[in-house]
Amino acid sequence: MIKITTDSTCDLPAHLLERHNISVIPLGIVKGDRLYRDGIDIRTADIAAHVDAGGDITTTNAVNIADYELLFREQMEKYDAVIHINIGPGFSCCHQNARLAAEGIPGVSVVSSENLSVGHGMMVLAAAQAAEAGKSVSEILNLLEDMTARLELSFVLDRLDYMKKGGRCSAVTALGANLLKLHPCIEVVDGKLAVVKKYRGSIEKVVADYVRERLEGRTDLDTSRVILVDTCQDDHLASIAREYLQADGRFGEIIEAKAGCTIFSHCGPGTLGLLLVRK
Secondary structure, three states: OEEEEEEHHHOOOHHHHHHOOOEEEOOEEEEOOEEEEEOOOEOHHHHHHHHHOOOOOOEEEOOOHHHHHHHHHHHHOOOOEEEEEEOOOOOOOHHHHHHHHHOOOOOEEEEEOOOOHHHHHHHHHHHHHHHHOOOOHHHHHHHHHHHHOOEEEEEEOOOOHHHHHOOOOOHHHHHHHHHHOEEEEEEEEOOEEEEEEEEEOOHHHHHHHHHHHHHOOOOOEEEEEEEEEEOOOOOHHHHHHHHHHHHHOOOOOEEEEEOOHHHHHHHOOOOEEEEEEEO
């Protein structure tokens, strides 16, 4: 049997992790002077409350080599092989640490998703389903390699204060965007984040325009599955995107997810993203 493991940046819903027996190792989240574990003893609402009260932005810590080694050794006692899928090295040193941990443990394969959030999660889910279907390690690794270049993950952001506090955009840029009601669209391109467009107006209008533009006239999409992810505590942005996805009518499965603390720490509340797969 093949075991699929991953890190907490995959943002897959708990019911899918449980259904497919996927083990998740949490990244660290630093709030104040204390280290927490993503999704275990800290939630996105805790980060939002801390920042809204004037606290500094939370930062993230990669999983260390020792923790990866413990995970891999425990799983290899129960399974024939382990395939671990990481957040891309352009976003974290998790992948480097996992590879170092796996060097002395036969049977462990470490794969970079070259992605983050549900882009990473889509690969984890595909690998788990392939393992359940009886595919070999080499077949699953080939599947993941093929999928990496076909993933299309993008987000639109409501607020830039989290990126400003985290040093990812200047105070002048954030102020200008707020005054002009500009909302950047960020996409994973070649394993890194790039601003590909700026939308103007309310975040509700922006989400509607963004989803419509991502789908309109597309004949290059694999429509078997799409993932919708957001950082909201409620459903108001997801409901707008969901309506467009359902009205499109092409997708065999629409998965909805909430981003975890790692992603939230960088983009803050009011962010919504789509993971599409190209043919």
